[in-house]
Amino acid sequence: MPFYRLRFPVKLTFAILLALFIGFEFNLETPRWAVMTAAIVAGGTAFAAGGDPFSGALRHRGMLRIIGTFIGCIAALAIMIATIRAPVVMLLLCCIWAGICVWVSSLIKVENAYALGLAGYTALIIVVSLNASGSVLLAPQFAVERCSEIIIGIVCAILADMLFSPRSIKLDIDREIDSLLVDQYRLMQLCVAHVDKDEVDKCWAGLVRRTNALSGMRTHLMMEAGRWHKIDPRLRVLHTLSLTLITQACETFLIQNNHSDYVPPQFQLFFEKPVNNVADIHKRMKIMRRVISVSGSRNTPNTLSSWVVAASHYLLLMKGIHSNSRISRLEEEVLNADPVVKMRPAETRHALVNGVRTFVATAVGSLFWLWTGWTSGSGAMVMLAVITSLAMRMPNPLMVAKDFLYGMIVAIPLGSLYYMVVMPNTQQSMLLLCLALGAMAFISGILIQRRQIGTLGALVGTINILTLDNPMKFEVSAFLDNALGQAIGCFVALLVILLIRDTSKARVGRTVLNRFMYAAVSAMTTNTVRRKENHLPALYQQLFMLMNSFPGDIEKxxxxxxxxxxxxxxxxxxxxxxxxxxxxxxxxxxxxxRVISASSDEKRRDYFARLLAEFDVYQQKLQQYQAAQSVTEPVARLAMVLKKYQQTLIRV
Incomplete structure (x- = not known):
């Protein structure tokens, strides 16, 4: 195994052992919270990244966890103060809080949703833990201790990342923006040559995914260090320029379906020559600008001239990103060209289903626990809250729930080995305890960065059932209760996801497609402010969501x-x-x-028919006012597309 592949296991091991040492050295009440936090922050980020995470990603996740914990603790204290005499009402309010947090977190950006999801289950964990221990009056002390232990775990994870050569994302961004431009040029070559549409589809779909990933890389870079602040606006606009290049290339391809002579021969010959690097593209852009200047706008296709302008701006900003230099006057003009518009989320029903799942799972678990007095109920409730809060925001919540379940099943024998054999023989020596837990953390780190299913759940579940209290008490019955509660909680969460099905997928797909239709219609305006608004990033974000929701549906x-x-x-x-x-x-x-907001297929069909009729009238008005061909052609093309795909837009 290469040395760099061992960096993350060493980093994870150091973070866990440092949290363990601090917890016991400073006599924390429950050191396992600090250890679990270090494992979740470092391990969860690596599992999502599929390898050693970038330092910005780890710090971002750590900060979100701190924010979510504080919000959850405040919410728990408020609920307990208001309903201290009514335990049932207290638990139900916590379940409602968890459901609301999951609902809202499903509507906001994925990278920030983690904080709200954590706030939801933190409040429930505090209330459940205090009810299980029978010390509700100690809620403020418990909340402060939990915040302190979590902050210690996060600091340990960040410190481990800083000590063991944090992986900066800047070099990856530099390589990616270079490679992205080369592939953008190759997409334009395919579109000008008008090759098979399947080959073009594969190329532009890959570029959309990589452009979207570049936006996430920018977020990680901003969390990494303050010295990159001049790169942030450049990367934002570069993201838009990359989407513009994709759009202009694909429009060139589509126009040639009806006009085979759309691209003049001199431009076809120009794009036949291959490119190998950014330097080649830089030379080509200089030649292209001269050719367009000589040929004039009438002899140059609009899509080609727009593509060359966008590529030239891309090259200008790319140079500034590489050097991190002061923003020049030319760059300032490019950066301030068009204000970016954000689009409302389309997954409102999906978010509501997520919130309902979390509330139902936790509420049923709470009532069953209070009714039966089940000793393992608190552990089951904790896992219910964690899984339903975190898994629901994922594209495939069922697989996340299975991952937790597999991990908790593995945690039972692994935890039994440590709890009944290893730890009783090492409790007199901190060194032996660190060696034992360090070996488990190191092996888990190797498997986590390979995305081995169940590994992260097994590591966190094992740490949780080992208790790691100060002082240690080895009570087998309590251990078995915790282990059984964890496994049952994961199983119940899986059942809830299976029973409360999310049928909003088709509705989300139809809403997204209709929003594309609305964006195209709203672009027809004489309002200069509206015409300057840049909807492209929001539209492609919706397209990326469509690609994730309907993989393989190339027609959509x-x-x-x-x-x-x-x-x-x-x-x-x-x-x-x-x-x-x-x-x-x-x-x-x-x-x-009205087509988007229609409550039934029948109303949607009526409004869509009205829209098509209005398009016919609008085309007549354009002829009446002698509009240019550059206006009438795209309007006619849009009307033809709406008529052709009206069944898809009405009912997905």
């Missing part, structure tokens, strides 16, 4: 991309300015919005 991707192209072309079209057209634009937007 093509329709979405066609509507994005229509939006960009109509946004740049020189629509005649008069009050009649402005009023009709507003009417078109109103009808398109």
């Amino acid at each position: 991707y093509r329709l979405a991309l066609t509507l994005i192209i229509a939006h960009q072309r109509l946004r740049a079209a020189d629509v005649p300015i008069n009050s009649d057209l402005s009023a009709f634009h507003q009417q078109l937007r109103h009808t398109a919005d």
Whole structure:
């Protein structure tokens, strides 16, 4: 195994052992919270990254965990103060809180949702733990201790990351933006040559995924160090430029389906020459700008000239990203060109289902625990809260629940070995205890960065059932209760996910496609402020979500991309300015919005038919006001697409 592959296991082992040593050295009440936090922060980030995580990612996750813990502790104290005399109401309010947190976290950015999910189950864990111990009056002390132990675990994880050569993402970003531009040029070569559409689909889909990943890399870089602040605006605009290059290339391909002579011969010959690196593209752009200047705008296809402008801006910003130099005047003009518009989330029903799942699972578990007095109930409740809060936000919550279940099943024999054999023989020596737990952490680290299913759950579950209290008490019956409660909690969470099915997938797909339609329709405007708004990042974010929700459904991707192209072309079209057209634009937007918000297929069909009829009237108005061909052609193309795919847009 290469040395760099051992860096993360060493880092994870150091973080866990440092948290363990501090917990026992300073006589913390429950050192296992610090140890578990160090394992979750370091291990969870590595599992998501599929290897040694970048330092910015680890610090970001650590900060979110601190924020979520504080919010959860405050919520737990507020609920307990208000309902101290009614335990049932107290637990139900915590379940409602957890459900609301999961619901809201499903609507916000994935990288920030972790804090809200953690806030939801932290409050429930505090209340459950205090009820199980019968010391509700010690809630403030327990909340402070839990926050302190979690902060210690996070600091240990970050310190381990800093000591063992933190992996900076800057070099990866430099390589990726270079490689991305080369592949953008190759996509344009495929589109100009008008090769098989399956080959083009594969190429642009890969570029969309890589461009979206570049946005996540920017977030990690900003968390890594303050010296990269000049790169942040450049990467934001570079993300938009990359999407623009994809859009212009694909529009070139689509136009050639109906106009085979769209690209002049001199440009076809130019794009036949292969490129190997960014330096080659830089030379080509200089030549292209001269050719376009000589040929004139009438003899140059709009998509090619727009593509060259976007590629030139890309090269300008890329140089600044590599050097991290001061932002120049030319860069300032590119950075401030268009304000980026954010789009409302489309997964509102999916988020509601997630919240309901969390509430139902935790509420049923709470009532069953209070009714039966089951000694393992607190452990089961903790796992129910954790899984339903964290798994629901994932693209495949069922697999996350299975991962936890497999891990907890493995944790029972592994924990038994440590609890009944290893730890009783090492409790007199801190060194032997560190060696025993360090061996488990090191092996787990190797498996975690390989994304071995169940590994992270087994590590966290084993640490949890070992208790690691100060002083240690080896009570086999209590150990078996905790282990059984964990496994049953995971199993019940899996059942809840299976029984409360999420049927919102088709609805989300239809909503997303209709939003693409609305974006294309709303691009027809004479409002200069609206025309300057940059919807491209939001539209491609929705496209990326569509690709994740419907993997392999290339027809949906093509329709979405066609509507994005229509939006960009109509946004740049020189629509005649008069009050009649402005009023009709507003009417078109109103009808398109009613298509999205319609409560039934029948109403949606009626509104869509009205929209198609209004498009016919609008095309007549454009002829009446002698609109240019650059306006009438994209409008006619959009109307044709809407008629062709009306069944898909009405019912997915």
